[in-house]
Amino acid sequence: MQGDFVPIHGNYKGYYLKRPFTQDPRLGLLPSDILKGARVLDVGCNEGFVTCEIGQIWGAEKAIGVDIDGSLIQAAWKRRRTLWCQQGPASEDVLEEPTSKERKPSETTGKERACVPHHFPASCEHMFGAIPIPTCSDTSNLFPHNVVFQTADWVRTEITEDKVGYDVVIAFSLSKWIHLNDGDEGLMKFFQRVHSVLKPGGVFILEPQEWDTYSKAKRMSAKLRENAKSLKIKPQDFPAILKEVGFGPVRHLGTTGEGGFHRSVDLYES
Numbered sequence: 001m002q003g004d005f006v007p008i009h010g011n012y013k014g015y016y017l018k019r020p021f022t023q024d025p026r027l028g029l030l031p032s033d034i035l036k037g038a039r040v041l042d043v044g045c046n047e048g049f050v051t052c053e054i055g056q057i058w059g060a061e062k063a064i065g066v067d068i069d070g071s072l073i074q075a076a077w078k079r080r081r082t083l084w085c086q087q088g089p090a091s092e093d094v095l096e097e098p099t100s101k102e103r104k105p106s107e108t109t110g111k112e113r114a115c116v117p118h119h120f121p122a123s124c125e126h127m128f129g130a131i132p133i134p135t136c137s138d139t140s141n142l143f144p145h146n147v148v149f150q151t152a153d154w155v156r157t158e159i160t161e162d163k164v165g166y167d168v169v170i171a172f173s174l175s176k177w178i179h180l181n182d183g184d185e186g187l188m189k190f191f192q193r194v195h196s197v198l199k200p201g202g203v204f205i206l207e208p209q210e211w212d213t214y215s216k217a218k219r220m221s222a223k224l225r226e227n228a229k230s231l232k233i234k235p236q237d238f239p240a241i242l243k244e245v246g247f248g249p250v251r252h253l254g255t256t257g258e259g260g261f262h263r264s265v266d267l268y269e270s
Contacts, residue, residue, distance in 0.1 A: 006220050006221060007220070008177075008180075008181065008220050008221050008223070008224060009044075009068050009069065009177050009181060010044065010173060010174065010176070010177035010217075011046065011067065011068060011069035011072055012046070013047075013071075013072070013075075014047075023053060023057065024049065024050055024053055025256040025257070026050075026172060026207060026256050026257075026265050027050065027053060027054065027058060028256075029253040029254045029256065029265045030205065030253065030265075030267070031267075034168060034203060035054055035058040035059065035060050035168060036058065036059045036060070037059065037060070037061050038060050038061060038166075038167035038168050039060070039061055039062050039064075039161075039164065039165070039166045039167050039168070039199075040054050040060045040062070040063045040064065040166060040167065040168045040169075040170065041064050041066065041161070041162075041166045041168070041169045041170065041197070042054065042063065042064065042065045042066070042170045042172075043066055043154050043169065043170065043171050043174060043194075044066075044067055044068075044171060044172070044173070044174035044177070045065030045066060045067045045072075045073075045076060045149065046067060046072050046076070047072050047075040047076050047079055048065050048072075048073075048075070048076025048077070048079045048080060048147075048149060049079065050065075050170070050172060051063045051064070051065035051076065051147055051149065052076075052079055052080055052083050052143075052144075052147055054147075054170075055143050055144070055146045055147035056083060056143040056144070056147070060146060061141045061146060062141070062146045062147075062148070062161075063146060063147045063148075064148055064149075064150070064159075064161045064166075065147070065148070065149045065150070066149070066150050066151075066152050066154045066159060067149075067151065067152075068151070068152070068153045068154075069151070070151040073149045073150065073151045076149045077149055080144050080147050080149075081144070083143070083144070084143070084144045148161075154193070155178055155182060155186055155189055155190045155193065162197045165197055165198065165199045165202070166197055166198055166199065166202060167198075167199055167202050167203070168202060168203050168204075168205060169194045169197065169198060169202070169203075169204050169205070170205045171190075171194070171204070171205070171206050171207065172205075172207045173207055173209065173263075174207075175187065175190075175206065175207075175208050175209060175235070175238070176208075176209035176213060176214060176217060177217070178190050179214075179231065179233070180214065180217060180218055180224045180227055180228060180231075181223075181224070181227065182227075183227055183230060183231065184230070184231060184232055184233045187233060188233075188241070188245075191241065191242055191245045192245055195245050195246050195247060195270055198270040199270075200270065201269065201270065202269070202270045203267055203268065203269050203270070204242070204247060204267070204268040204269075204270065205265065205266070205267055206238070206265075206266045206267075206268065207263050207264070207265050207266070208235045208238055208263070208264065208266065209235065209263060210235060210263070211234050211235050211236075213260070214228060214231075238250075238266075239266075239268075242268050246270065247268035247269065247270055248268060248269040248270075249268075250266050250267070250268055251266065251267040251268075251269075252264055252265075252266055253265045253266065253267055
């Protein structure tokens with residue numbers, strides 16, 4: 001029953017409806033060019049709000065969202081379709097193609113059309129139905145074709161996209177849930193997995209949850225309460241641990257949000 005559902009993985013339904021913004025301010029803290037033309041993995045993507053924004057607005061070559069909860073992934077695909085229905089016609093203006101010296105390895109080689117998000121109201125989809133997504137190979141790096149989702153427990157399970165590797169791996173509001181479910185060992189495995197799938201020079205974007213938030217979360221289930229008893233790693237230990245894994249020193253990009261959502265966003269280079 002839906003009433004008995006307990007989001008022990010942080011897999012809250014309607015999580016992003018609690019955050020009153022159109023664009024996620026955490027992405028605004030990132031260096032301006034870090035997502036442009038990049039292959040991005042969004043671990044714990046929930047209903048795909050961040051993943052879709054990365055692919056639609058921030059110009060990622062491909063944005064892959066993965067979540068342990070299949071119902072959230074279904075909602076993420078629906079989110080992608082809704083944003084496509086609201087997107088206005090691509091601008092006839094094209095961005096000037098960079099020279100070979102200026103282009104980064106992850107950047108697209110073709111000219112890009114400007115995206116016009118939220119052009120049509122949400123009511124259009126309800127009134128006239130969803131707009132079919134065309135199958136065009138020459139727009140594979142443009143929204144919505146550049147955004148995909150997959151259900152997986154990524155800490156334990158590889159996905160096909162991992163084989164190619166990523167320029168950026170994002171873990172927003174996730175570390176606490178991996179830590180409580182899988183313990184210190186599981187958290188270490190997650191950090192090692194992230195490092196292993198990043199391309200040389202790739203970056204890990206982490207939004208760690210503070211230790212004092214664990215006490216409320218662990219009350220969700222007996223399993224989490226029991227696991228919490230054996231935890232020795234604390235969030236303040238993450239920079240040193242990630243350095244041991246192979247990452248460079250932490251770069252604190254800033255903080256966003258209010259109340260329980262007020263957290264820092266950190267960058268680690270592989």
